[in-house]
Amino acid sequence: MRILIGGFVAECNAYVDKPMMLEDFSITRGDAVADILYVREPAAECGVELVPSLMAYGGGGGRVDGAAFEYILTQFKNAVKEHLHDIDGMFFFFHGASSVIDLEGDSGDHALVREIRKITGPYMPLAMVMDPHGNLSQEQADNCNIIRTFRHSPHTDRKDAHQVVFRALVDLLKDRREIHPIYKKVPILLGGERCVSTDEPLVSINKLLNEIEADPRILTCSYHIATCATTAQSAALPLWSRRTAPRIRSTPSRRPRRSTILSGRATASSTLPVMPPTRTRPWRP
Numbered sequence: 663m664r665i666l667i668g669g670f671v672a673e674c675n676a677y678v679d680k681p682m683m684l685e686d687f688s689i690t691r692g693d694a695v696a697d698i699l700y701v702r703e704p705a706a707e708c709g710v711e712l713v714p715s716l717m718a719y720g721g722g723g724g725r726v727d728g729a730a731f732e733y734i735l736t737q738f739k740n741a742v743k744e745h746l747h748d749i750d751g752m753f754f755f756f757h758g759a760s761s762v763i764d765l766e767g768d769s770g771d772h773a774l775v776r777e778i779r780k781i782t783g784p785y786m787p788l789a790m791v792m793d794p795h796g797n798l799s800q801e802q803a804d805n806c807n808i809i810r811t812f813r814h815s816p817h818t819d820r821k822d823a824h825q826v827v828f829r830a831l832v833d834l835l836k837d838r839r840e841i842h843p844i845y846k847k848v849p850i851l852l853g854g855e856r857c858v859s860t861d862e863p864l865v866s867i868n869k870l871l872n873e874i875e876a877d878p879r880i881l882t883c884s885y886h887i888a889t890c891a892t893t894a895q896s897a898a899l900p901l902w903s904r905r906t907a908p909r910i911r912s913t914p915s916r917r918p919r920r921s922t923i924l925s926g927r928a929t930a931s932s933t934l935p936v937m938p939p940t941r942t943r944p945w946r947p
Contacts, residue, residue: 663708663835665828666745667699668715668738669755670774673795673889678724681763684733690717699755699791700824708832713749715741725761731770738774742781751787751835752778753828758796759889769797775805789831791824793817795857798886803845807834810882813868814859830881841881857887 672682695714696702705712718734720726742752760770767773775790782788789808792798794815803809808830812823834841852863859868867885874883 663751663832664711664713664745664749665705665831665835666713666715666742666749666752667695667701667754668741669695669699669717669719670734670738670760670771671718671755671757672720672726672760672770673722673757673793674725674759674761675722676725676761680724681727682720682723682725682730683727684730686723687718687720687730687734689734689737690719691715699753700821701753701828704825704828704832708829710832713745717755725763726770728762728764731760731762731765731773735770735774735777739777739781742778746782746786749786751789751831752782753789753791753831755791755824756796758792758798758886769799771796772799772802775802779805787831787834789827789834791827792884792886794885794887795889796886797888798845800845803843806843807831807841808882809843809884811884811886813871815857815864827882834881852887 672687674682690698692714693712695717696705696712698717698719701712704710716734716737718737754775756771756774758769758771761768762770762773765773771792775788778788787807788805790806790810792809792811794811794813796811798809808827810823810827810830813819857864859865864885871883871885874880
């Protein structure tokens with residue numbers, strides 16, 4: 663069994679003027695990609711041969727320069743084309759919060775999966791690890807067979823999340839079972855300071871997800887907080903247009919799981935200190 667592996671990380675903030683250029687990315691190729699993705703150990707245990715493509719790590723910053731992203735996209739496409747007929751599946755870590763200048767649809771992560779799917783078609787199993795602050799769309803969910811995020815924030819469970827997804831992909835390749843991904847939007851927008859996994863609502867959400875994932879019929883289960891700063895304008899305009907709309911209420915008897923998440927709004931806490939009022943006059947050294 664051979665699995666293609668790779669990754670792309672760019673956590674973009676639309677408020678940052680300076681774009682992320684190609685030189686801002688650390689690009690890794692070869693066997694080291696397996697170590698970055700934490701899959702060397704489970705691959706050896708499962709008897710899987712790893713086929714590295716590349717790991718492009720840009721970290722956080724402004725939006726990705728169009729030419730830089732086009733280069734990274736081409737590298738992924740070339741790797742997939744080269745190994746298309748000698749791999750059984752694909753494993754990627756795409757953070758999910760990229761924003762690319764002058765790219766239709768804006769998200770580089772979505773474009774990567776979309777272009778890879780154009781090469782492989784719909785039948786090549788594709789598993790993806792995402793950051794919970796990544797943006798997930800229906801299209802992205804439809805293009806992937808397995809998606810799972812980290813559960814903890816700060817992300818202390820990266821290794822565990824990567825290995826859970828990798829083993830789920832191996833199980834899928836062995837069983838060739840038919841899977842049915844389910845993608846649901848919940849009408850909540852959580853601020854970053856309320857997304858610490860030791861506080862509510864994430865404590866209850868993670869407990870619920872662990873219970874769901876314990877079902878042998880379920881491969882993986884995740885929540886996606888998303889990142890508003892990635893596409894600030896596209897996120898803000900719909901919210902502003904609905905500012906006078908009535909609040910959405912959940913009926914516990916009919917939607918128990920959704921109700922659990924929605925009710926967490928009332929108990930959501932913040933672990934950040936209260937900051938003093940900001941100076942209104944310009945600061946001078």
